[in-house]
Amino acid sequence: MANQSPIPVVVNGAAGKMGREVIKTVAQAADMNLVGAIDTTPEHQGKDAGELAGLSEPLEIPITNQLEPMLAFASQEKQIGVMVDFTHPDSVYDNIRSAIAYGIRPVVGTTGLSPEQLQELANFADKASTGCLVIPNFSIGMVLLQQAAVTASQYFDHVEIIELHHNQKADAPSGTAIKTAQMLAEMGKNFNVPVVEETENLVGAKGCQGGEGIRIHSVRLPGLVAHQEVIFGAPGQIYTLRHDTSDRACYMPGVLLAIRKVLELKSLVYGLEKIL
Known part of the structure; x- marks a missing residue:
């Protein structure tokens, strides 16, 4: 146009x-x-x-x-x-x-x-x-992280998302974390299948559910801008994807x-x- x-x-x-x-x-x-x-x-x-x-x-x-x-x-x-x-x-x-x-x-x-x-x-x-x-996140780097996470999800059955933002952010989880979880959930598999009977001694200790067993954890602190980790786990290895924003x-x-x-x-x- x-x-x-x-x-x-x-x-x-x-x-x-x-x-x-x-x-x-x-x-x-x-x-x-x-x-x-x-x-x-x-x-x-x-x-x-x-x-x-x-x-x-x-x-x-x-x-x-x-x-x-x-x-x-x-x-x-x-x-x-x-x-x-x-x-x-x-x-x-x-x-x-x-x-x-x-x-x-x-x-x-x-x-x-x-x-x-x-x-x-x-x-x-x-x-x-x-x-x-x-658009939950305008960063090209975050798009690349999400694409890498989708690729990794084909090979890992356990994943957690941690998003960290400044303490003036009004909503939690972040839209970016929700979007990332949705993209992983669309892979058509159930993540984080329990291997023991799990109990939360404090409600929310294991994060919130982002669909298909994917858990999201939110951190709010002054000094942060916008950060996200997607952590995959398998026997003998951890694969971590992280994006950090230092300037808007x-x-x-x-x-x-x-x-x-x-x-x-x-x-x-x-x-x-x-x-x-």
């Missing part, structure tokens, strides 16, 4: 750590035009999005908490608009529906959507013939790719690997 003019982009969750990084990245992309910055945090209302993101010069785009008026504004642009959403699990479902209703293509990094909500949004996007990308800039190539790709879609697509 040839773009004749820059892609209008609205960033929702603009004052958050990911939102600020997206603003910097979109502002520097030649084929994109930042047209709006949304955030509900009271102390950031009216602030310049560029200054808040740490750019050397203001963008003359004030932070506002008015999502629907901004979506309406973006829908009047010559080019189809995109909403990048890094907000909160409590609001992301309504944000996506609102964007689709205005003909704006959502690119969603917010996790916490239930399978039922994802299905409802997929149905809504289908009816509107509107592209939507829901690692997500930006994936975000830019998603903004460009979502314009070509007519339905909801889940996962970065689907557009690579």
